[in-house]
Each structure stands twice: as structure tokens, then as C-alpha cells.
Amino acid sequence: MAQGGLPMDRKDETSFDPRTWGGDVPARSHQDATSFDPRGWAPKGETASPPRSRRRLLVPLLSGVAIVTALGVVALTMRPAAPAGPAPIASGSADAPAVPPSRRTLMLDAPSGIEPALLAAGVDRESAGDAARRALAAIGPARGEIRLELDLREQGARATLLAMQATRADGAGLALTRRVDGRLAAQPLSANLSTRVRAVRGEMDDDSFYTSAVTAGVTDSLISEFANAFSFDFNFATDVKPGDIFEAAFAQGYNPSGEPVGVPRLLYVSLSTAAKSRALYRFQPPGGEAGWYDGNGRSTVRALMMTPVDGARISSKFGPRFHPVLHFMKLHRGTDFAAPTGTPIFASGDATVSFAAMKGANGNLTILRHDNGWLTYYLHQSMFMPGIAPGARVRQGQKIGEIGTTGRSTGPHLHYEVHIDGQPVDPMTIPTGGTSKPLTGGALAAFAQERDRIDRARAEVD
Numbered sequence: 001m002a003q004g005g006l007p008m009d010r011k012d013e014t015s016f017d018p019r020t021w022g023g024d025v026p027a028r029s030h031q032d033a034t035s036f037d038p039r040g041w042a043p044k045g046e047t048a049s050p051p052r053s054r055r056r057l058l059v060p061l062l063s064g065v066a067i068v069t070a071l072g073v074v075a076l077t078m079r080p081a082a083p084a085g086p087a088p089i090a091s092g093s094a095d096a097p098a099v100p101p102s103r104r105t106l107m108l109d110a111p112s113g114i115e116p117a118l119l120a121a122g123v124d125r126e127s128a129g130d131a132a133r134r135a136l137a138a139i140g141p142a143r144g145e146i147r148l149e150l151d152l153r154e155q156g157a158r159a160t161l162l163a164m165q166a167t168r169a170d171g172a173g174l175a176l177t178r179r180v181d182g183r184l185a186a187q188p189l190s191a192n193l194s195t196r197v198r199a200v201r202g203e204m205d206d207d208s209f210y211t212s213a214v215t216a217g218v219t220d221s222l223i224s225e226f227a228n229a230f231s232f233d234f235n236f237a238t239d240v241k242p243g244d245i246f247e248a249a250f251a252q253g254y255n256p257s258g259e260p261v262g263v264p265r266l267l268y269v270s271l272s273t274a275a276k277s278r279a280l281y282r283f284q285p286p287g288g289e290a291g292w293y294d295g296n297g298r299s300t301v302r303a304l305m306m307t308p309v310d311g312a313r314i315s316s317k318f319g320p321r322f323h324p325v326l327h328f329m330k331l332h333r334g335t336d337f338a339a340p341t342g343t344p345i346f347a348s349g350d351a352t353v354s355f356a357a358m359k360g361a362n363g364n365l366t367i368l369r370h371d372n373g374w375l376t377y378y379l380h381q382s383m384f385m386p387g388i389a390p391g392a393r394v395r396q397g398q399k400i401g402e403i404g405t406t407g408r409s410t411g412p413h414l415h416y417e418v419h420i421d422g423q424p425v426d427p428m429t430i431p432t433g434g435t436s437k438p439l440t441g442g443a444l445a446a447f448a449q450e451r452d453r454i455d456r457a458r459a460e461v462d
Helices: 052-078 111-120 125-139 209-216 220-229 441-461
Strands: 102-108 146-155 158-167 173-178 184-189 194-203 245-254 260-272 277-283 291-293 313-316 319-322 329-332 335-338 344-346 351-358 364-370 375-384 399-403 413-420 423-425
Touching (some): 102 111, 111 125, 111 146, 125 173, 125 184, 158 184, 194 441, 209 220, 220 245, 245 441, 260 441, 351 375
Antiparallel strands (some): 158 173, 260 277, 335 413
């Protein structure tokens, strides 16, 4: 049996003639069996040599096969090596991975800056306008710092707004988030503030109460209110000396980031001099206005404040003096308080404005008629506050103007006069006019609770 299971004669076992690889193939002569000439592989009865025309067809065919084979070998040897991994996806194709969003945080001066900020970030005009309008409706148009947080998917110079949060300093504002359907869903944000009490102590320096308070840590916006609280008890120009001790406690709001928000509110003040000490608590009785009370619930309010300007230096007292401009002796009918131009001037008591205009050497002059019939004069002002006109009603401590040097004046100061029964008197020596009634009943009980709360907060700060 031949290899492959094909039977053959003994003499054919070593034959490589394909014509002998089959059981039904007739035996060939020895000459035919060993011949490898394809021309001899014709069936029996045909001539061994094909016709001339077939030879002509066979030669080109074999040549073509050889050429194709050769070209295939060349192509295989010249083909570059296959890459080690999958080919990268072309940028911008449908199968490209999504661009990760980016976050930007901007601080704006006012809500009006929201739309310009979105446009500058690459958001299209329609989306930027819609988001800005919705934010303005929630936080209002009033000026003030706005924190703007943007989540954007950027595509070149353009960007898609995925989310936006616009908040004021207290945390109130609006959050916008893009939904699956492409629309922006809005969620109002409420203010989120915590209040802490801070207490500071200081010592009067050789310069002024202002510099002393700032050095101790009193917020500058509270300094005028601090001085006003003692306006019935101390004259800061004459009574307070270097080394005197003061304290202030105030409440401050803080946002979730721990940043102070809004104007602090003064709760407690104290001042100790060589002559006397006073401690006052801020309290608003039911149905009344907030004011300053001592520890027993007695108001500090008097008919007139001792001084109508904060922390000013007395540059000229009441009485006869050599006039610095006219150069002769003349009665100085009031007290001069020297201070920088623009320093606030306050009404020394509840009153009605009887005059407010320029008047010769007096410069800009305001005259107030108080409820007890006394008159107070405020000369050389740089300006009048809006609404200060004859017939207007003013409250004690209300700002009515600012210090200047208008009229016959050698420098910025307030010339202050008090007239009783038509005669000028020394503002520094007159009685300020009695005391108000102390708190009673439920108002006194409410004050006691507020006083104790403030004292506990002060102790915790210590």
C-alpha cells in the first residue's frame, strides 16, 4: 500500500509521477513513468506533443503566473509591520472620547458682569443671555461682589455651559444645571451665614481715638458709632487721654468659606478714664429704636450731645480771642473742632432745620431749632447732606453735613454754637439736659437677657 492509502505496484512505490497516484490509472511504460515532461501527461491515445497553438498559449500563461508570484513576494517583503495596538480614533470622529469639563471661578463687581463673563468664556450669546437674565432675577441688580462658578465643556474657542452658580457674599443666589434634554434647570440658593461675636480691647495713643481703635482691631466703619455712644458722657477732645482703656464687642456674619460678610454690628462699648468709666449695651426696645443703655437699662440719651463731630481736636474755645483773620480781639461765640475736610457732622439733638445755605463769612451754615427751644449753629461746612433744608426734621446723631473751610476760615474745621434764650453760651459747659426714663417691665426683662447674652459672648472670646 502506498503512502496516503493508495495501492500501487511494487515498481510504482518509488514513482513520483502524479499519473500513477490513483488505483484506476493504467500502468505506463518505464519511460513514461519516469518522465517529468508535462507534455507526456496526456491521456493514452493522444499525441505526446501538444499542438503548436497550445504551446503558444501555455508559455505566456506560465510566464504570467511567475510574474504574479514574484510581485506577491515583493509586496510581502515591502509591507510595513503591523502596529502594536489598535489604531487611534481620529479627533472629531463619532467615537472620539468626550472632552472633560473645566471649572472657572470669577469674582465680579456687580451682577451686570455675568453675561459679559459668559461671552468671554466662549458661551454662545443666546445661552449667556438666558443664564444672566435668570441669575439677575434671583439676586437682583444691586451692585456688590458676585462669585461666579462655571462648569464648561470647551471646544476650541466655543464652550457649552454645563452648570453655573452665581452668589452674593452671603451665599444667596442661583444655581443652573444642564439636564439630559439640554435645558438649564434652576435652583435658588439661600443665604448661609453664621454670626460670631468678636471683642477687642485697646489703649488710647498719643495721636487720636481713630488710630487707637484701628490699632486695637476695631473695624473702621464702627469707630464713629463707638464715639457717638459716648457723646453724652465724654468729650473726646478734652476728657480722653493717652493710656485710657476702651473695649468694643461686635457681631460679624461669616459665609461657609469663613469670609466676613456685611457690615459688623456694634453690641458693646466701654471707656475708662482717670475721671470715670462707662459700659454701654446696644438694645432695641419693643416698638422703639435701637439705642445705648447702661447695665441697669437706663438710656444714655440727653437733650444734646456734648460734641457734634467725632474725634476732632478743639482748636479754639468759647470766649474773647485775637481773631486770626481780622487781627483784633473779638468774642468767639462757639467752639472750633479741627478735623479733615469731609469729616461727618451730626445733629446734636432732635430738631427742625431752620436754615441751611451759604451765609457770608459763616460759609455753609446749618441752624437747628431743638424741641426745648435751643438753637445750634454749624458753620464752614463743605457740603449739606441731601434733605437738609428748612422745615426738615432731623434726629439726634443724624449726619447733616461734612467739615470744610468755606467762608472766612483759615483751615478745615467746624465752628459750633449753642444759643439759649437768644444768647450764645459755651457748648462745653452747658448741661446736656436731663436723662431719659429707664426701661421697665417686659422691656427691662428683654434688655437683661440681651445684656447677659453679650457678656457671655465677650467671656467666650476672652
